[in-house]
Amino acid sequence: MRTRLRSAPGASVALAVLVAVTAFLAAALPLAVDRYGDAGLRREMEVAGPGRTTVQLFTSHADAALPQEMREAELRRDAARGPYDRILALSGRALPLDADQSSHGVRTTRRLEVPDPWLSRPDGVPPQFHLVARSGLAGHSRLRAGRLPKAPGDVTAATTAVEAAVSGETARKLNIEVGSVLHVPAVERDPLVVRVTGIVEPRAPQEAYWSATPVLRTPYRTTRPDDPSRNQYWVGALLLPPDAGPALLGTGGMPERYWMLAPDTSALHAHDLPGLTSAVASLEAGPLLQRASTAASATLLAETSLDDVLGEYARLRAAIGPVVAVAAFGTGTVAAVVLIMAGSLAADRRRTELALLRARGASLRGLAGRLLAETAVVAVPAAALGLAAARLTVPGTRLPYAVAAAGAVAFLACVAPPLRAVAAHRAVRVHAARDDVASARPSRRRTVAELTLLALAVGAVVTLRTRGAADGGTASGDGLVPFAPVLVGMIAALLLVRLHPLPLRGLARPAARLRGVVGPLSLARAGRAPGSAVLPLLALLTALTTAAFGGSVLAGVADARDRAATVAVGADARVEGVRALPSDLAGKVRRAPGVRDVTAVSVFHYSYASDGRLTVPVAGVDPAGYAALTRHTGIGAFDADELKTSGAPGGGALPALASPEVADRYGTRPFPVRLDAGRSVTVRIVVVRERTPVLAGQEFLLVDRSGLPAKSARPTALLVTGDRPDADALREAAGGAARVQLRTERLADFVGSPLQSGAERLYTAAVAAGAGYAVLALLLTLLRAAPERAALLARLRTMGLTRAQGRLLLVLESLPQALLAAGGGILTAWAAVQLLSPGIDLTTIAVSASSSPAGRAALRTDPVSLVVPALAVVALTVGISAAQAWWSGRRGPVRELRAGDAR
Structure with missing residues (x-):
């Protein structure tokens, strides 16, 4: 064997290189799939945010029927902390949890309006607060002013005063300082006095501790659904010490115990997705929830959107998997054929030698064993080298799959020459015959x-x-x-x-x-x-x-992304305001670098057609310029003459372009449309298109802007075409009057x-x-x-x-x-x-x-x-x-x- 290898070093080296490269590629494939799969899962979790991925366990309001002493005992610190460690350990490796970002405590389930007049009131409406007694505040925040709140050991539902801290954002936006006193309305007694003793800044504001419930760090504005004036008010949070939970019973906030379970994103793997999904389902409504109820409360409930996040990732992975598998199996087949061809070539080059050995009495088994040993001496170390290179180059979690892939390459390389030799030398011949047809x-x-x-x-x-x-x-x-x-x-x-x-x-x-x-x-x-x-x-x-x-796949993906970005923006760039844009903005935008043309459009998103019960978005456009835009984008192209007011049929009704849904609903008869501003026009549908650049969705109407009332015809959006419009110049021109979207930026968001x-x-x-x-x-x-x-x-x-x-x-x-x-x-x-x-x-x-x-x-x-x-x-x-x-x-x-x- 040694003599044979020394006699043909070039062939041995070539075979070793081929096997090593093939083993490297075969072993790298499962490692690479695991790597980008894990990265994709973690990215999906990051995009979803802790608000959707955190699992919340909480006690139901059935506990409100318990006696007052028992309710106070359940809201004390030890009642939430006692089962916490057991709950964290329930899911084990199936759903790894981050103990540092998880928490427990007591919170109000209803927002409480605080009437103190010195608090910020955007539209004269008092702010509302969540009261939260949460664990771990000291470890997840740093003091900006004052000190952390404390609670005496004898807090009960009758306690009339407690201490609290607020985040820096809450203090700034709601005009709160250290020493401020808030009076939270109570039930059938004097208000609960909350004294602010400290202002804290989150150490990691984007992590689950703070972001699972973002109001803890950042207040927000909202409106009442039943308020016709849409007056806004602030919603914030007061951070009480963990021992102050029983004091919340005196308010109308309906307090409850809760446990926030944050998944450990770094420990999640895409190949564990079925087990991960099963664990989440079990924790929502299954055996894990039952075990958690045994540890914490018989009325325990669970809530999370983690199953939806995992489902979205599973659908994305299921759509991508078959396409990647086509390339993997196709390339694997070609590589296998090449290995077989290389082995066959090695056996064919030695055809005379092997025929002579057979003529001298060599058995097929001995001949095959000799070739197998000679090939294995070269192929097995080469495959091991390729496996090691793949492991170092592409770190992955499932090494057995990489070992199996590299082993398959070595096996194929080893058996190809013996099999070819056995097939060619089954019969003893002195000279090899021709093998062409x-x-x-x-x-x-x-x-x-x-x-x-x-x-x-x-x-x-x-x-x-x-x-x-x-x-x-x-x-x-x-x-x-x-x-x-x-x-x-x-x-x-x-x-x-x-x-x-x-x-x-x-x-x-x-x-x-x-x-x-x-x-x-x-x-x-x-x-x-x-x-x-x-x-x-x-x-x-x-x-x-x-x-x-x-x-075809790569070209189709690129074309689909470009098309989706164009449809989403409606042009190469879009400048859009909530109200009518300044009259000189179109000229400024037209002078920006890269801009070729600007099309002004008046958009009315909440117009009422006919009987006034159904809304339909309406856009007033310049027919000539907008028709040129549709031809440029390839979205809903039409003839400008069809939309001009001068050609309006039916007694002055404006000709309109409509989506199929709107056309099916109203037909070709004239019908009135009341615009956002309360003014009405009469339109008649003459053109039907599936899509149009300025309005997304399945329902829309386009009319000639010159036929609208003068105040309604003021443009609210500018659709820009050109060769890579300058984003900075467009945003500088728009200032604070409008929002700027670029097709290239939207295109980048898709990847x-x-x-x-x-x-x-x-x-x-x-x-x-x-x-x-x-x-x-x-x-x-x-x-x-x-x-x-x-x-x-x-x-x-x-x-x-x-x-x-x-x-x-x-x-x-x-x-x-x-x-x-x-x-x-x-x-x-x-x-x-x-x-x-x-x-x-x-x-x-x-x-x-x-x-x-x-x-x-x-x-x-x-x-x-x-x-x-x-x-x-x-x-x-x-x-x-x-x-x-x-x-x-x-x-x-x-x-x-x-x-x-x-x-």
């Missing part, structure tokens, strides 16, 4: 095997297609989806290998009557397809299909999830790796035929063939196979895209949501991705053949036709 017709066993594979592949493809149609375009959940390129490539490879020699032989006969020898000879040789041509062709077709599919970006990078890497393996398969194919071609050129040169004719012969001989692979690749790629397009929805991948402003993003064929890889195969094949002819010409015929050459 001119002398070695395919056996019946091979025919039956190919027909069986063909039938299985066709059946799988038909099943995939029919399931996708039957499910209404939801085949992305079918397990056959990742194998679609391989199945289509297998069908094409089996058919093309069988059929392509027939037209070449037909062309060889008329070509034989030509004067030159190069054309007929090249056609005759190209028509003799070698019996082992299925594997290389399968590798090329699968790689081309995967590359074209990947290009916020690491799950999206990670999947795209992984897909791009998989397609690139597949292309590299396809090139390697092409090189191995040509390398296998290189000795025979070199000997042929040498013989022909001794008969007078020139070097130019030799180069032309090799190029013409390889051109049919290259065209076959290129044409078959285009055909199979197109077929795979058409097959999968009903079941692949790119919307979630494009915009990280189940719905897009531009509608469903379907998979479409990308012509560039179809043609460019195929042309690259042709160019590479021709280039390699020309290089081989040039190299053989340099060596000369004497060195090729050496003594003992059997060819």
